[in-house]
Every structure is written in C-alpha cells, then in structure tokens.
Amino acid sequence: MPYALRFGMLLGIVAFVGGIVSGYYIISAEPSSTALIIQSVLGIGICLLAGFGGFLAVRAYSKDIPVAIPFGQGAIIGLIVGLEIAVISSILSLVWKFVDPNFVQNMTEASINHTVAAMGSSADPDSMRDIMEQAGDPNSFSKWLMQFGIAGLLYGILNLISGIIGASVFGKKEETF
Amino acid sequence: MGNLSQSVGLSLRLYLLLLLLATLLFVWGLGGGLFGLDAHSTYHQFTHLFFSHACHQIPERSLVLNEVTMAFCSRCLGVYSSFAIGLVLGGILQRAKWLFKKRPVLASIVLSMVVIGIDVVGNAFGFWTNTHLSRILTGVWFGGSLSWLLAGELQTNFIRKD
Numbered sequence: 001m002p003y004a005l006r007f008g009m010l011l012g013i014v015a016f017v018g019g020i021v022s023g024y025y026i027i028s029a030e031p032s033s034t035a036l037i038i039q040s041v042l043g044i045g046i047c048l049l050a051g052f053g054g055f056l057a058v059r060a061y062s063k064d065i066p067v068a069i070p071f072g073q074g075a076i077i078g079l080i081v082g083l084e085i086a087v088i089s090s091i092l093s094l095v096w097k098f099v100d101p102n103f104v105q106n107m108t109e110a111s112i113n114h115t116v117a118a119m120g121s122s123a124d125p126d127s128m129r130d131i132m133e134q135a136g137d138p139n140s141f142s143k144w145l146m147q148f149g150i151a152g153l154l155y156g157i158l159n160l161i162s163g164i165i166g167a168s169v170f171g172k173k174e175e176t177f
Numbered sequence: 178m179g180n181l182s183q184s185v186g187l188s189l190r191l192y193l194l195l196l197l198l199a200t201l202l203f204v205w206g207l208g209g210g211l212f213g214l215d216a217h218s219t220y221h222q223f224t225h226l227f228f229s230h231a232c233h234q235i236p237e238r239s240l241v242l243n244e245v246t247m248a249f250c251s252r253c254l255g256v257y258s259s260f261a262i263g264l265v266l267g268g269i270l271q272r273a274k275w276l277f278k279k280r281p282v283l284a285s286i287v288l289s290m291v292v293i294g295i296d297v298v299g300n301a302f303g304f305w306t307n308t309h310l311s312r313i314l315t316g317v318w319f320g321g322s323l324s325w326l327l328a329g330e331l332q333t334n335f336i337r338k339d
Contacts, residue, residue, distance in 0.1 A: 037301045040233030044297070047231045071187045071330065115236060147226070154230050157198050164187070164195065165323065168330050169283065 004080035007057040011050050011081070012088025018046035019089070020096065023107040031110075031117035039114075050085050054078025054159035058166030069171035071164050078163020082155035090148040097144075187330040192268065195327060199261035206257050210245030224248035240309060251309040252293070255316020263321045267328020277329030282322060289319040 022042045029035035058074045096103060187195075204211065206228060209221025216222075228234060228248040238250045247254065270276055293315045300307045 034301075036233075036235055040235055040238075041297055041301055043233050051231070071191055075191060150223075150227050151230055154227055157202065158231065161195065161198065161323075164191070164327065168187075168326055 003057045003061045004077045005084060007053045007060070008081040008084025009088055011053045012085040013092070015046055015050045015085055016089040016092040016096075018042060018049075019093070020103075022046070023103060026114060027106050027110045029110075029114070031113040036111075036114045050155055051158035052162050053081040053085060053155075054161070054163030055166040055169075057081050058163050059170050062166075062170035069167045071167045071171075074163040074165075074167025074171065075160050076163070078159040078161065078166070079156050081163070082157070082159030083152055085155045085159070086148060086152035090144070090151055093147075094144055187327060189331070192264070192327075192331045196261070196264050196268075199257070199264055199324070203257040203261045206247060206249040206253060207242055208245055208248040210242035210247065213243055214245070216245050221245065221248075228253070238309075238312065250312065252312035252316040255313040255318075256320035259317040259320035260324045263324025264328055267325055268331060271328065271331055277325070279326070279329065282326045282329065285322040286319070286326065289315065289322055293319060 022039050025042070026035060026039045029038075054074070054077060057077050058069060061077060062069055205224045208224050209215065209218045212220070214221050225234065225248045232249040232253045234246075234248065235250060236246050238252075239246050240251050240254060241247070249257065267277075296307050296311065296315055299305050
C-alpha cells in the first residue's frame, strides 16, 4: 500500500512539527485567551489534516486504478494511514524528548497559565496541576507508550472513517455485467 | 436474464462497525461525567488524553456534564453526536431514496466546513464571539452531513436491476 505509507509518513511528520510549533508558541506567548485560541486553531488544523489522511490516500489511489474501490479497502487504506501517522509522530516526539526534555512540562504549565488568564477567577490552577501530576511523569517511557497507543487508536479510527468517505466520493460505484 | 448491478456500496458489516466506532467516540467524548466519575478518575483522564489529539479542549468552550468538563469542546460534541445519530437515522430511512442524493450531501459537507472556518476565524480575530450553541449547530451540520453521505452508500449496496 504505497499510497497509505506515503500519506501516513507525510502527515505523521506534519502532525509532529505542528505539535512542536504549537507547543513553543504557547510557551513563549503572554498568557491570554487569544493565544489559546490561536493554539486551538493550529491544533484543529493539524488534526483535520491528520484525520483526512485516509481520504487523501484513497483519492490518490483512485486516480491510478480504473476499477471501483470497495469501502472495505478504503477503510483499510485509512486505517494504515492512521496507524502510520501515530507511529511516525510518536517516534519523532520520543526523539524530541532528548532534544528538549522539559518541553512537555513547560507546555503544560503554559497551558494552565493561559487557561487561568482566559477564565479569570473561575479557573482553578491548583486542581489542574493536581490532575497533570496524577497523570505521571510526562517523560517516562510508559507515558510515551500510552500516548502512542491512544494516538494509534484515535488516528486509526478517524482515518478509517475518512478512508471510507474517500471511497464513497472517489470510488466508482457500479459495474454492470 | 437481467443485469445484475454489482455495487461497491457499504456492506452491513462495515456500516455496523462505523456505527460502533461513532458511538464509542461520542460516549468517550462526554468524559467521566457521563458515569458520575470525577475529573481525577482514570477513565476521565483516558478520555481527555484520547481527545487531546483531536480537540483543543479549552474549558470555556466545552460543556460540563455532572460538574465534569467533557473531553471535547462543544463543536466536537455537535460533530460526533450528529455523526452517530445520523448513521442510525440513515440506516432506518434508507428506503427513502430521495433523501440520499449525493451532490447535495457533498455540497452540504463543503459548505459546513466553510461556515466552521469562517466562524473560527471570525471569532479569533474578534469580529464576533461564538457561543456553545453556534459551535454545536455548526458541528451538527458537518457531522450530520458526513453520516448522511455514508448512510446513503448503505442504501446502494443491494441494488438489483432486472
């Protein structure tokens, strides 16, 4: 499945780079609701792109083959794309832990500060920090493994669905015998 | 002997898988509050971690269920809920063929994405302030359109032309 692998690799890199850019932006920005909004727009854009990988892969595949693409095949292409996005982005994030070991903690603290700035007195930063601490050491391997598993599940599901949508839009529908 | 039209539509098995996944996504997104759990529970933290890859999870843009913030924002609530409900309705109504015209559904998907984009950008630049209701409605439009497209494909799977 060269299409699935190609799109999965590309979007995995995009998802990782987007996450890093978004993270450093929120770390460096002054605490405010505007910064949160900008980060959310960036995050949504990255996620939409990563979620539509299956759709894009099926579209590329449909251009090269003359026959109809079964929905099941679209689903499998999407699933492979999703899993590859999770693998690539997770491996790159693991490498980044050695480049900047404090990245996740700094980003978490910055997110809390921005949320407090946005919500004012109704925010409870201590409670937020408690929840983050309860989640464990962000640099631990077990935490990374859990993140990888969850990313695989989410991107796998989203791209499976978008692969089916791609087969619906681009797959030829009927062959009359 | 007539023509047997062999469609490559959505099989019942795949449709049921889609329905299961859509329901799971929706239930997980509601977070631990759905089951009366608090924000410190393992289940709630799992749902938050899960949707952290797909949603900004800004608390002021997310609804609260049983005093616990949902794992996704109000727009995502609209998307995932309408996607699941749309699949159910589409399966029930599949005999009403006039409901499943592809071009209007595709146009609806594209238009809903444009409206969401305008809503997000307009709010980000301060032209207006969107609300939970506006986010939910735009999300419902997008998710519902997607599910309608797929439900329409289920309908075409069993066409037989004699």
